[in-house]
Each structure stands twice: as C-alpha cells, then as structure tokens.
Amino acid sequence: MQATLCILTILLAVLTLLPLSRARVWWVRIWDFPRSQLAVLLGLLWLAQAIWLDFSSAGAWLLVAVAGACLAYQMWWILPYTRLWRHEVRWADAEDVGPRLRLLAANVLTPNRNAPALLELVAQHRPQVLVTLETDAWWQQQLQPLERDYPYRVACPLDNLYGIHLYSQLPLDDVDIRFLVEDDVPSIHASVLLQPGEGSRPEVRVRMHFLHPAPPSPTENDESTERDVELVMVAKSLEGETGPVVVAGDLNDVAWSPTTRLFRKISGLLDPRVGRGMVNTFHARFWPARWPLDHVFHSDHFELIQMRRLPSFGSDHFPVMIELQYHPSNPHQQEGLQANAQDREEVAELLDEQNASPSDVPEPTAQQR
Template identity: 35%
Template sequence: MVLTNVLVCATVLLVAATLLPMLQTTLWWVRALEFPRVQIVSLQALTFLAALGLGSQSGLVIMLVLAAAMALQILHIWPFSPLCAKEMQKAQPGAAQNQVTCLAINVLMENTNHAAVLAEIDRLDPDVLFLMETDAAWNTAVTPALSGYPTVLREIKDNYYGLIFATRLKVRSARVSYLSVEDTPSVLAELEAPDGTPFRFVGLHPKPPVPGEDTEGRDAEVAYAARHARDTDLPVITMGDFNTPAWSQISHRFKAVGGYLDPRVGRGLLSSFDARRWWMRMPIDQFYATEDVSLISFQRGNFVGSDHFPMSAKIRFNDPDTARQLNRRVTALPDAEEARILQAIERQGSRLSQIIRPTTPPLL
C-alpha cells in the first residue's frame, strides 16, 4: 500500500511536469519544466517499471497514465532523434574560400581554465567567434587569441552576460545591442564570406527562467532577434546560449518567425549543458540558419572547464539554390499566432526605444 501511494504521488508529479509546459505562460517555474524532458521521461520509465511490479489494478492505471505522459514527452524529443528526417542535410565542403567556421562558447565567468578555451579557439580557428560570460579576467585571458581578428567587439560585464565577438571576415556593420529590457547584450552584424557573399550574424545570450525571473524578457529578446532574419533577403545565422532547449515553445516560434532551420533536427541532441554533469544535459546552446545556408558540419566541442560545451558550425553561402534543395522548410505558424507574436515584437521595440543605455558604436 505504501509503495502504491508513493507511485501515485510520483505519477501525479510527473504528469504535471509533462502537461504544465503546454500552457501559454511566462511563469519561470512552468517554462523551466521544458528543460529536463529527457530526465523527466527517464523518471517516468522508472516509475512505470516499478508500477509493473505491483501486479494490481492500481499498477495498471499508473502504467497507462505514465505511458500517455511518456508519449507526450517523446513527441517533443523525437525530432532530435537520428531516426527523424534532417532539417539540414550536409553539403559538400567545396572550396576553402567558400567556407565560414563559427564558434560559440559560454566560458562560465568563474571558470579559470583559460588555457582550455584558448586551445579550443586555436583548434577550430573560427572565422566568427562569439564568447559569452566574459568579465575583465576573461577579457585579459583571451586577448592574445584575438590578435588575428581585425574586428573585435567587447561588452565586458561581471553579471554573467558579458560578451566578446571577433571576426576575420569583412565587416559591413557590427554592434552590440540590447534586445530586451534586461541587462543582456546581443551582437548584430552584417559580414561578408570570403567569396564576398553578404550574410547576417546574430549572437544571443538571454536570461534563463529562474526564481524571480519569468521568461517574458527572454522570450521577447529571442522573438525580437528572429525578426532580424525577416528584415532582409540576406542569409542569416544565429548562435549562442539561448537558455532554452531546442524543443521549447519559444525555440519553435523563433524558427517559424525568422524562417530558421536547426541542424540538430534528425541528428541527435548534442546536449551542450551541463558539461560537468552528464545526467543533467540538455541542448540549450543553439545554432540556427536560414534555408539559403548550406551546412557542412555542426558539432559539440571539447570540455573547456565551463558548464557549457562549445558549439561550432561550418557553413557556406555561395549556392543558395543547392542549400534550399538540401534543407527542409520550417513549418509556418498559424496566421493568428504569427500575428500575435509580431505584435509582441512591435511592443518590445517600443519598450526598448524608451530605455536609454550607453551603446557600443556600430562598426561600419
């Protein structure tokens, strides 16, 4: 009887953890339940096996309820299984001058393993580098590695939201921008690939859902950045620690509004956080690209002492028609939902225009 009661309580909690994220709310504790879907479905499976051992009608009811809850969780995770169709098929590498390598690392502000981060930068030798959580100590540590980059943007902070953006590509414009009312800077840049093809880069690191931090600011920042793809006919790529998993509501909306594709779909989770605890890992460091971008490779990097793994992508832009043949279109949002999101973006733009902040001058 005691075991039955324990399993009933566990089932109620696990079902609630499955159903609550379906709500349209920005409450931090609800949105936080989107993160550990793999962990939740694993607990559901263990509880299912325990109920199997009851051999009673109560056990059967528990198993049926848990089976339905597991199915719902798996529906969210399934697109990131290697058994699912890929959104971005790999393209042939082609000539070296047509390739662009991008690397994003959340270095973890208190991480002192500067040498590991420098080694990863040296190993991948990226054309575009985006570092997050960079304070004064990290700025000093990585400065030697930035000597080969003609363009470097720094927004150094001690609040876990500093950033450094560096590129050796030709820069049409680049600036640090604040896309939310929070103190979380982003990078907006227009660059040229080595063959002269122009494209846009967006680097994001919004706040996560934690006690006292609902996700309105994060969602507004991510949606506002999605519009950066809508405002141009140029190819667009976006990287960073989104502080939301690849299967979350806001990730799907970001992709639909901006017309982005996710190379994780059909390839596996490539979970980037928590790098130090395998049982807590989830895919929250993202790379997205518009359908006119060809993917050559997408990979998780080496452990660098941070709680995040580096994420890198190698891409090319010179053949958009081939890219569209290799890539699968993102399913559009219903018109009513898309209109609602675009209205929210406009409201966010109005709020941002009323906030006066010192800004990094654009590089032209």
Template identity: 35%
Template sequence: MQIFTIILCAAVLIATALPFINSAAWWIRIFDFPRTQIAFLILVAIILAYIFLDFKWAYKLLLLLVLSASLLYQLRFVLVYMPFYKTQAKDSTNHSSETSFSLLVSNVRMESDHKERLNMLVKKYDPDILLLTEPNYDWAASISKLDENFPYAIKHPLENTYGMMLLSKLPLTESSVNFLVKDDVPSFFSKITLPSGTKIDFYGVHPQPPQPGSDTYERDTELLIIGRKIRESNNPTIVAGDLNDVGWSVTSKLFRKYSELVDPREGRGLFNTYNVFVPLLRYPLDHIFYSSEFGLTTLKKLEDIGSDHFPLLIGLNFEPEEDNTEDIEKPDADEKAEVEEKIENGKKESAEE
C-alpha cells in the first residue's frame, strides 16, 4: 500500500504542477479540465499518506502540507461555481416579452442515431434560438423538420464533427460563416433582432479540443480573435457553443476578461455538460457567455438526448438600463498585450501546419 500511496502522491502533484507551464501543448492543457477529480484524488492521497507512509515525521508532515496546499489550489478553481459563492451575472429584474428570449445549445454528437430525441427536446422547451454543434448532413436532414418553427437559419453541416447550425425564430441579419484559424473549423456570427427591435451580436463557436496530436493554440486563438471583435464593437453580445474548454482555464478567463463577458454559472453551479457516458469525468464544456446588458431568467442543464453532451438552456432579458453584473473584471495593459501576442502566435502556428 505504501508504494501505491507514493505513486498516487506523485501523480496528483504532477497533475497539479503541469498547468503552471505556459504552453499550448495538449498534454499540459488537458490537466486544466479535471480540477474537481484531481482535488478528490489529492484528498485520498492525504488520507493514505497519513495512514500508510512510513516516513520520518518531518518528511511526512512536509508532504502532507504540500498535498494540502495542492488541494486548496485545485478547489479555488471550482469554488466560484458553488451556490454559496456570489453570482457574477445577475437575475433579470424586468422580464418583458419584447426583450426576453431563450437559447438552447446542444452538441448533438455527429455519430448519434438518436436524432428524434433532439427534435422532441426542442418541441418540449420551445427555445427562440437553437445552436447545434457537430451536425453532419444526416443531422441536417433530420433537423429540417424544425424549419417551419425556425424561419431564420445559418446551416453549415460538416462530416468532421465541426459542423454547426443556428436556427432562430428571431430575425438574423449580417450573418456569416467564418474560418478564423482553420479552414475546416467554422464559427458563426449574426445579429439577432429582438421583438423590441434591438439588435444583439451573436457568436457561435466550436473550436478544437486539446487531444493527442492537437494542441490548444487553435482553440485559444479562435476565442481570443472573437474576444477582440467583441471589444472593438462594444455591442450587446452573446457567445455560445461547445468551447472545448472549462470556464476556469487560463484562456477562458482571459477571453471573458478581455471581452468583458460574464459566466452565468458562477455562484449557481457547474452545470457539467460533458461527458454524459462517464459520470465521474464530467466537465462544463458547453458555454453561454454574455455582456452586461442582459439579465438572467433561466439556466438549466437538460436531459440526455443520446449525445455525449447534455444540452444547455438559458433565458435572458435585454435590460441595458440595469446593472446586471457584479465586479466584472477588466483587462490590464499586460493582459491586453498577452491577447494580441497569443493571437499572432496562434496564426503563425496555424499557417505553419
């Protein structure tokens, strides 16, 4: 048991230390994801080390202190999402049919054969806007049943798991399918017109995840390019999709800080959307970030539809006269420079592929 405990202690300390390295390498950035799981394993390591390690007390105490510090470090990433923590995005104070709308985001899993379950889900919750990631042409054919209820759409199905579709009951204008970093990974932009006549900017995204053979510079660059567009426009904005990143990662936090968007999960829960099939390894990968002009009316993780992601439903109300954020962070000069540097480096890396 002592050998197992030593191996476990070494593993959790390495997993905690690796993300400190400022690198886009997949084998480093992958440890940004399982903060809660690593924290649990550290707790197990502390208990086992106290009971089974036959070290001199001074060395044992030092190890226990290092493990305890690592546990606190891991927990700090997820504590902001606990219900006892203050919310950054405020609840709506002025709900109106002219300014309120709902958005359903779902990664459908391209290989899934449960296409009718999505159609039933959409009929059940009846969102005003529907963003789907991973649809291919088979999915597009199935989803066409919804066209009557969603007269406005951007459809770009692909067979590489990076297809996207945006369906809307609200008018879409100035719509575009963009390839910001890679030629086969699209993102969407559109202006959505609310019943009140107000136009809001909408970005739909699904960048590549960190995985063997694929580092994170493409994902990071795409998000930061969108962040720069948001900052330059200063318009009411929503960014949604499968970001293949957790809200507490360095890039995600830098993106939100630079674009001055809020995460409605903070103070409300993790709302883990991936992986449906592995309950012990679930992370919040699907996100809906938005600017301070919106108040929150609803935030729900929906039921399983046969995908490896749970759908996410949000209700928002456009109320620019209200202060709907608390302590929203703003970037300093160094962080602004970091964004520009990461964008340029990411473009160079992509061009060299």
C-alpha cells in the first residue's frame, strides 16, 4: 500500500507540475482543464496517506508534504470559481430600470439531431440574442422557426464542427464574419443596439464578439497555438475600448487557464462566475469530467441578473444563459484581473511569433451616448 501511495503521489505531482511548462503541445495544455478533478484526487490521496503511511519515516512526511502542496496549488486556480471568493461582478439592483441583455449560447454538436429541444429552450427562456455553435446547413434549416422572432441574423453554416449562427431580436450593425487564425474556423463580430436613443434615453450599442477557436487535442490541433492566438488577438483589439463589450462562445479553454486569464487581463473584461460557481458546460454526458468551456465575458458597464446552465438537449455541451443589467454609472467600480509587464511581453511575443495582428479583428461600434 505504501508503494502504491508513493506512485500515486508522484503521478499526481507530475500532472500538477506539467502545465507550468509554457509548451503548447496538447498533452501538456490538456492538464489545465481537470484541476477540480485533480484536486479531488489529491484530497483523497491525502486522506489515504494519513491512514496508511508509516509516519516514523521521513519519506512518509515528504509524500504528505508533496500531496498537500499540489492540492493547495490546484485549489489556488479553482477557488475563485467557488462561493468562497469575492464576486467580481456585482448583483444588479432589482429596482434598476436600465436596458437588459439576455443572451443564450449553445454548442449544438453537429451530429446531434434534437433541434426541437433547443427550440423549446429558446421559447422558454426568450433570449434577446442567441448564438449557436457547430451549426451546419441542417441545423440552420431546423432553426428556421426562430426567424419569426429573431429578424436580425448572421449565418455561417459549416460541416466541420465550426459553423456559427447568430439570432437577434435587437438590431445588428457592423456585422462581420472573420476567419481570424484558421481558414475553416469563423467568428462573428457585431454591434448590437441595446437601447435606441429616444427622448432623454441615451443610445446604447454593445460591441460583441462570438468565438469558437479550435482546441488543443490529438484530433484537432497538436498545439494550443491557434486557440491562444485568436484569444490574444481579440483581447488586444479590446484594449482601450471604453464602450460596452460582450465576448461569448465556446473558447475550448477553461476559465482558470493561463490563456483565458491572459485574455481577461489584456481585454479588461470581467467574469461573472467569479465568486459564484464554475458553471460547467462540458461534458454534458460524462459528469466526472466536467469543466467550464462556454464563456460570457463583459465590460464593467454591466451587472449580473442571472447566469445559469440550462438542461441538456442532446449535445455534449450544456447551453448557458446570462442576463446582464446595463449600468452606465458602473465603469471602474468592478475590477477584474490586471495585466503586468510580463503579461504584455507574452502577448507581444505570441503575436510576433505567429505574425498575427489585432488589427485583423473587426471593431464594431460600442457607445453609450
């Protein structure tokens, strides 16, 4: 038993330390994902060590120390996504009468054929903006009933698991479909008219980016480079933006990974899950291996009304819905992650290495006037 505990301690320590490497190969970066699962395993290992190790030897204490350090390190990453952490985004005031944005994001899984269940979820929750990922021509046809209530639409049907569609009840402007990094991986960029300027009410336009970069995996990309570059390009294009912004989609990256944290630092966007929960959206069919892959980040012009995972409709992802309250007096009262010189140097190196330019990212109008 002691030999088994020693082997398990070494294995979990290696899996904990592996992501410290800046290597982008998939078999390294994949260990950014299951930090909560590794934390559970480390906690169980620690308990087993306490029961079965012989603490008369220095080696037993060393194993306990290694397991405890690894557990503490994993918890450092995931604790912000528990109720033990301070909220990054404030709850909206129930009496606030400003405009609200209700958005639903759903990765449908192209081979999934349960379109009626998704239509039912849309009818039940009535989002103003719906973004669907992995939607091909078949899915576009099945979602045609939405066109009656969603007069503003953007379609990019593909049969390679990277099709994307946008349905909106709110007027769209500056609409652009771009293949930012890979020729077969599109993203949608648009300005959404949240509130028309009428009488004393100011016009509010939200700059929105809908993304679905390819993940690092043996069946997709051998490295995380393509995903990382796309996220960094969008983040850099948002740096200095003073108007309201929302970025949503399946980023194929977990909320706590170095890349997503770098995206938040550079873009200045907030994560409403901090202090509230992980909102795990993948894998819908295999509960022991779930983590947050579908994200909605926003500028500090918004406060949170609700964010929740919706029931499964046959995809490997759960859909996620968020409702935000626009609050024009809110800027700089909510604060997220802050970039330092090392972060900016990392971004510059990555963009230079891949010859990528943030100027390739569309900049839809964002204004509050």
